[in-house]
Amino acid sequence: MYSRRAMYKRKYAAPKTRIERKKKEKVPATISKPVGGDKNGGTRVVKIHKMPQYYPTEDVPRKLLSHGKKPFSQHVRRLRASIKPSTVLIMLTGHHRGKRVVFLKQLASGLLLVTGPLTINRVPLRRTHQKFVIATSTRINLSGVKTPNHLTDAYFKKKRLRKPRHQGEIFDTEKEKYEITEQRKADQKTVDSQILPQIKKIPQLRGHLRSVFSLSNGVYPHKLVF
């Protein structure tokens, strides 16, 4: 079946002896790393796999298998049927409670991205929770409006002030006061400039967005049609 030359080739390599087979590739156990500072010698030899520094006195019992417990990032995001993009929402909590805002889209965390627009009611591009919002049936035509892609949860996340490094000034932390970045202003402008012409098309809608929702005598939320 094989040609005689191939047969000869196959036979030519000397078979691996037992000793050679047992001799494995030696995995390096240590590595030498550079170390700073004068008079320290340039390098240290460091073990790659160290011995454990702690052995528990009791064995940790095996956890039972759980089912369907997902981390927050993998949760299913739902949106109320009454909330659709370009719906006018009434904010119920927060600094802007009572204000009517325009809904843009739902972010990956499930929060809603809304905007005032800023020139109408001083609500910037902001996140709100859909539970704390009343969805009205008023809609704007935002079919041609594109919200920038970089408006994600990470963009809107609150920044923590840096912990003081030095022991002296404990109270004087940086980034204490929130400042509106230029990026935010630019994004606000791009989004609002697309929405405002659509708002102007519907008569009286601008005034409606400027007004604030409130209850008065004889007005019952369960009887109102929004």
Add this chain to the structure above:
Amino acid sequence: MVFKCYMEIGRVAYISFGLHAGKLVAIVDVIDQNRALVDGPCSGVRRQAMPFKCMQLTDFVLKFPHSARQKYVRAAWEKEKINTKWKATRCAKKIEARERKATMTDFDRYKVMKAKKMRNRIIKHEVKKLQKASTQKGSPKKGAAQKALDAKVSAKKIPSKKAEGQKAAPAQKGQKGSGQKAPAKKGPAQKAAPAQKAAAPKAKK
């Protein structure tokens, strides 16, 4: 108070609550103290017994003998044109207005609020003008001024405000005089503009 409407054969009644709430029926026969045999061929109510309590009398009476068949009730109903007559009554209009008010959306409520505000401003303006005129000209004119004011106020009544709110052009306000300075402050500017342009008073629907 002497009663003018009676529960009689042929009386058209409005059903106020229950399964057939809001519909008109004709009383065909009386069963006992509390119930009547009732039929509403033109309003989608089958012939059935109905308690008097859920019926409210209207002004209309049909002419048919007691226990008449549905065919004759329908004939009498259509002859009298009850459906159109009922729609023209104040009662029916009020009911309709109430229903429309209940289904107003948030945006509609805002528009109605603006319309009311505008209208009240116009009325107040007229009142002030008349008051000023009457004080300047002395007391004998006050009676005439009061009558003129009443006429103006009644002319400004808007029967169904919601219709206007929904049309998104509620500039159909009656006005008197051309020297109107409708306030263009917070009120929607587009309303003030057509209001100022109109010289003759617009008829209200």
